[in-house]
Amino acid sequence: MTPLMRMLREMVRIRTVETALAELYRDKQEMRTPTHFSVGQEATAVGVCSALRPDDRVYSGHRSHAPYLAKGGDLHAMVAELHGKRTGCAGGRGGSMHLIDPKVGFMAASILGETIAVGTGTAWASVMRGSDEVTAVFFGDGAAEEGVFHESLNFAALHNLPVLLVCENNGYSITSPLTARQPRGTTVWERARGYGVSSALVDGNDVEAVHDAAVEAVRLCRRGRGPYLLELTTRRLLEHVGPHPDRDAEHGAETDVRTRSCPVVRASNALRSADLGCESPDRVVDRWRQEAEQEVRLAVEAARAAPFPSTSTLLDGVHHS
Amino acid sequence: MRELTYAQAISEATVQCMAADPSVFVAGQNVDDEKGTHGTTREAFEAFGPSRVIDVPNAENAFAGIALGTAAAGMRPLVVHTRADFMLLAMDSVINLASKWRYVYGDPAGVPLVMRGVVGRGWGQGATHSQSLQSVFGHFPGLRVATPATPADAKGLIISALQGRDPVVLLENRGLYSLKGEVPEEAVPVPFGRGRVARRGDDVTIVAASLMAHEAERAADLLADVGVSAEVLDPRSVRPLDGGLIMSSVARTGHLVVADTSWAPFGFSAEVAAIVAENVPGALRSPVVRVTPPDCPAPVSFPLEEAFHPDAERIARACLTALRLDASEFRTPRPITAGFSGPF
Ligand SMILES: Cc1ncc(C[n+]2csc(CCOP(=O)(O)OP(=O)(O)O)c2C)c(N)n1
Secondary structure (H helix, E strand, O other): OOHHHHHHHHHHHHHHHHHHHHHHHHHHOOOOOOOOOOOOOHHHHHHHHOOOOOOOEEEEOOOOHHHHHHOOOOHHHHHHHHOOOOOOOOOOOOOHHHOEEHHHOEEEOOOOOHHHHHHHHHHHHHHHHOOOOOEEEEEEOOHHHOHHHHHHHHHHHHOOOOEEEEEEEOOEEOOEEHHHOOOOOOOHHHHHHHOOOEEEEEEOOOHHHHHHHHHHHHHHHHOOOOOEEEEEEOOOOEOOOOOOEOHHHHHHHHHHHHHHHOHHHHHHHHOOHHHHOOOOHHHHHHHHHHHHHHHHHHHHHHHHHOOOOOHHHOOOOOOOO | OOEEEHHHHHHHHHHHHHHHOOOEEEEEOOOOOOOHHHHOOHHHHHHHOOOOEEEOOOOHHHHHHHHHHHHHOOOEEEEEEOOHHHHHHHHHHHHHHHHHHHHHHOOOOOOOOEEEEEEOOOOOOOOOOOOOOHHHHHOOOOOEEEOOOOHHHHHHHHHHHHHOOOOEEEEEEHHHOOOEEEOOOOOOOOOOOOOEEEEOOOOEEEEEOOHHHHHHHHHHHHHHHOOOOEEEEEOOEEEOOOHHHHHHHHHHHOOEEEEOOOOOOOOHHHHHHHHHHHHOHHHOOOOOEEEOOOOOOOOOOHHHHHHHOOOHHHHHHHHHHHOOOOOOOOOOOOOOOOOOOOOO
């Protein structure tokens, strides 16, 4: 498989999983955890994570599913976590905003911006331990307004830390447009440069462009020339939290988004038939979708069959015993 | 009297205060959108527009100071936090500056910085979206901290806050927004530091704030079935706290149960117990019983979440324990007055 095929396959997988979960979330009401679906924002996660090594770390904020899956997080453990089950990646205690998979170096947290500092610290630890691991942190344009973003960039630049800051700019913070929150004519990527942080602005719905930019950013970070900030413009297709379509998507912008800027459609169009043997791109994508449907179906069945944590465990693990 | 929901009562109070005083303004994330913070800010936005109901960047830390600065210069900010948990980012300005302003600077004008924080519960709000911070804020001299339980108090306490000269934290449990109750049409302030007798009774005193006041009333129903008459006191504000009301009730009943949505250690429930122990130690005929969440962060998983949050049945059982009566089998309590169903 070409790199593009691998990335498209992963994007199709995430889109399929998220779409299926959103429908079940709405219809079954069994996932009782505020969930910020990643539908529409697959290329950012896949493009960046495909530029990382397995031992590199990834943190995200509340919109955690795509980065978790793209970093290789266990799907069954994620779906079980959304169902609040004992087999969940956080034992059912954390929910959608606290996904974790230590085996692949992934963790998410729910308070805006807080993992920007934590990722900066993890990158610092890499330097202290003499390892060449890189840490990537996913966060939104809204989180870039928090003080912790600015304080962390200053610190990361001061110490040349190997942290890749990935700002997924989807234009909104809940219902609030960027123009209501940040001065016109300014950008997150340019602001980063003010701190001495190298940066680039990339079309976040173009997975190859994201990947190429991330490869370069990771290369610099690994050579001690971090930090690096990537601002990736993208668009979420569902509402901020919950399973319903985003209002703008419902009001006509939808067709445009689906056909032209949708990252999955764009990557499919970029597939070259030469890479596919005798199969048509549509057939290949369809097969991947069916595989992912089967995968998520099994994960949901397993999650629903799994036991809830026993209430006798409520107090376990508050402190080191 | 006509009835309003808790959310409508907050909205009405906000609109009336803004109409009466041009220095009042509302600021917070997404306060201007259609949902308008559970329907509490939309009317004000429609009445006064974006110059007085202002969507702000995600910057709780600096914004607390920015709002404080406007208050120091004669404005009356009403800052809305969609979760009280996010107020932890605002602590420096609130604790290190606003609460101390009047005393440290000897500034008689003070700083009327008013902050609302929503306490989530239900639908797996979890460890960082359902914390009740009344004990945290209640610890600091110079702040006023209120936890309205009824629509009338939600209205009256906001009015007190927006007419007063002190920094105020108002904590609103999300489950209460749809609750209906009688609310006066006029802008009548409810004073801080005066509790409310939610239910008269003779056998045991239950002190419970905010959502817990309703759970305590449901508990009183259960107890009535087994012949126990419980008095329910809703303090309305935790700082200042109406110690007199609590002491005189306990002096009469001889038994005290405190129910709180936050943890027992160093908490509101500890403060209530201490007030009674210090002031009317002879009144207690049984040890105080506290009904609080277990000493762990709030878990998301549904059965754990159910076990985490104190409810009517636990309060009723605690009362029986205090009275040394058998924990009988209660009928299922009537459904929670205040509820929330998903999908978020
Ligand atoms: C400190 C803090 N303030 C507010 C919130 C509530 N909140 C959760 S997500 C969100 C929007 C964030 O927008 P952005 O960072 O752009 O991410 P997006 O949701 O668009 O992916 C807000 C305001 C929070 N979780 N933490």
